[in-house]
Amino acid sequence: MKQRTRNWLLLAPAGTWFLVMLIVPLTVVLIFSFGERGASGGYVPALTLEQYANLPARWTAFKNTMVLAPAGTMAALLIAYPLAYFLAVRASPRWKTILLVLVIVPFWTSILIRSYAWIFLLGGRGIPALLGWAGLEDIRLINTPFAVLIGIIYGYLPLMVFPIFVSLDRLDKRLLEASSDLGARPWHTFVHVTLPLSIPGIATGCMLVFILLMGEFLIPAMLGGGKVFFVGNALVDLFLQSRNWAYGSAVAVTLVVVMLVTVTAYMRLIKRLGAQREDVAIM
Amino acid sequence: MNSAGYIQPEANVRQTAIAELKGVSKHFGDVIAAQDLNLAIGEGEFLSLLGPSGCGKTTALRMLAGFEAPTSGEVLLDGEDVSALEPYHRPVNMVFQHYALFPHMTVAQNIAYGLKQRRPRLPKAVIAEKVSHALEVVRLDGYDRRRVWELSGGQQQRVALARAIVNEPKLLLLDEPMAALDRKLRKEMQLELKTLQRKLGITFVLVTHDQEEALSMSDRICIMRDGRIVQVGSPQDLYDHPSSRYVAGFVGTSNFFDGTVTARSGNLVSVRLENGMSVETSRADGIDQGQEVCISLRPEQIRLKRSGEGVPVSVTNRIFLGEHTEYIVNHQTLGEFLVLSPRQSELNEGQFDTGDLLVASWEATAALALDRT
């Protein structure tokens, strides 16, 4: 009995938080999504599927999000992994600390301010000017999906590096020696020992980055010049510009559903990957 | 004293050398982990590296495996210099101290790992065959699909062993493989390991700081100290002819008395002990007149009698051990020392008790004058 009371007490703060910050807003949004827009904006109660029927009007936003979020996640992974590997496996303890701090430092500044640096770097007087000297004329980077991708990779890299770093750092280095001792070349050791043992880190990193990217709006707004439009941007517009709360709610609900479906599928995949290794016969 | 004099591969090694360290040193910055190691390891032999913590045993082993490159000197395998060869190119396998089993693989996958690296590839059936054979050898049949973290410490150790021997390496290196096991299991495994080594005919190099383990398993023992090899020899050799006080203390137990050499005659030297007593001892190589030495006297070489020739002692303590009885006796000026009496001697002389006044004696050849280091 006492134990039970204590368990409840332990769960109370998180539970309350969960209820107030997640369940309640989601319920409100769900109710709104079946309503209508008021004459001068806002929400008028109704029970209609009209908002959902209108979803195709935001198809591009969903498409952009569903293309650039996974692409950004993959690109961040491809860049983060070697970095995390270097930090965890190769770097000497002193360098490890210094480099880790360097990875975190950008987080101390607002992404907004850092994005301004990128606006300059990708703008006509930045990298394109350098490319111009190299003979590549009229390369435009700013306000393109590519610029958004760069911003995404840059902004989310630490989020990807850390979980992978932790899983690689925890990895028993003697396993690598054991593999080498058993005749495996470095590449083979990487594929059969290092990589499988860092899958938890990769899975966490990808999940974190992907989920956050699905809701991203700042980077596309700043580096995409308002032309590369994510669902997040559509939501900002619907709530702040056209004040169509009902439709905005429907888009938000759809985004949450898409997110849940993708993440569930992803978890299944990761689990299957893990299970598969178990099922494979010894060869 | 230079250890080199005691290492005579030609004389000590029965078979041809399969591995050899030639003047090998390893420095980690300022730390000298190994200094001028010379050691030939014969084919099929069981060699132990014995020494206190930090003396460079693991370093020597890692240079044989290829994980460390020597700072100077050569590592030979089968007569070829492999100093620059990567671990994965060496026909050598290692059993790690904490086994280093791959946690994401089954027992069978762990054991098959080395076989799958072979080029040209081995047929699957051959690999399966070898794996199940290796499991049999380490008496783990039926465990192939188990996850390694489900196994007990002893079972894990056997998987590690199987994972190494399945590759039929020319040289099997074992870094304190039994350190993590409890005493009883360790005894069992020592026996198993020795049997296995005989059966497979693979050359074993075992690192240990447990002298009993080294004495009971090895064909030869290499005693190390501060990064150097002090003496190499068979267990009996080391026991009977230690080259220094250090070795005598490391292999078996002994009583030590400091003194100075006063005279030499043939194989014997006279040593004046610190209390002024003069003792005849058998002479080890390189002991000279006037040298400060240490006399080593093994407890079982001392006889206790109620009367007769010898030094007078009183019994301070008696421990009955069945086959033997251990006495701690006290001499007025020499202090306390240990005597091991066989059962027979007690039957002859009667049982000695604490406080009894006795005489202790020994053959002149039983006492050894040794370098003090």
Added chain:
Amino acid sequence: MSNNNNYISKQKFMEELYRYKKGSVTRRHFMNVTGLGAASAVMGAAMPGLLPRPAFAAGDIGDRVILATWPNYHDPANFDAFSEATGARVQVNVFGSNEEMLAKLQAGGSGWDVYVPTNYTITTYVDLDLIEPLDTSRLPNYNAPSYDPRYAEAGSVGGKLYAVPKNWGSTGFVVNTKHTDGGQPLTTWKEFWDITMNQFSGRTTVHDYQLTTIGNALKYFGYSFNSIDEKELADAEQLLLDVKPHLFAISSDIQPSMRSGDSWLAMAWSGDGKQLNTDMPEIAYVLGAEGGELWSDYYAIPKGAPHMDAAYALINFMLDPAVNTKEVLAHGYPTADATTTAMLPVALQNDPILYPAQDLLDALEFGAAATLTDPNRAELMARFKSA
């Protein structure tokens, strides 16, 4: 990009950065408003006793007043002077569109004391009961007869005064003449859209604002800037969709990219035009010959303003012709107040960007209230952006 009291929008940041670069703001001010000096601000706020607070004759109006306004639209020195005089610090939130302002107020809890709505939105605020009627007795500096009624009349609804004029201006476009044929500026909205789809592909910026972007697209066809006719809107939408691949950006923050040379052509409010033209004479400000927007911004107090006294004090302070003069000099938007205008340098009084020629002015239209609430215009803009 929404704003709250302790977060700085990108427009605001850029605005402050330029101010700082141009030397009109002290480094300390820059650090404070951008949050770079947040730590010290927090320290100060946590220990109010540490903040210097002079004693005031006029009585205590509180320690702060929150203003919702537009980018590049004030002289920070005036805010400092206000704080100095009253002890109330001015917290500034900047916005990109009237829609955004309305959305914030509609959602409730904005916390604003003063805001700056544009002429055509005021009736909607009155309808929605989001705006406080003004008590002129608390605005002694407001000398109604001195104001040009053309830019002041939208402040009264149903005979009641809700808002007093801040500045007025036009919406045209800026063009970098380095890139035009013969260095000549363009003259019409038709040219604006046509050159975007050809020679200037990838170089044009349009506002992230339905009123001006749709309105100026409507002008391409000669329709009213304020049209809510479905067929006309459909034409405008088609034009916008055709143009979209050729745009540099959809953004109301046009100055940075015009200055850096990434963008060559951009919709612009006259003040943006004036500021750019002053710094870079090759950038010309043009009013499309077909017309476009004429607008007037007002100071108003939202219903439920938390610091009502401070709100009146701030508006009254800003209406002081001496203060207002400094404002105009800083941002380059004309005022409807004749007293203030008379105090401006003659060159500025004759500036063609601030005070366009009569024929150009006559072609312009004030925004219509219907455009703010019309769901089709809002949705058209959203479709264009998400296309």
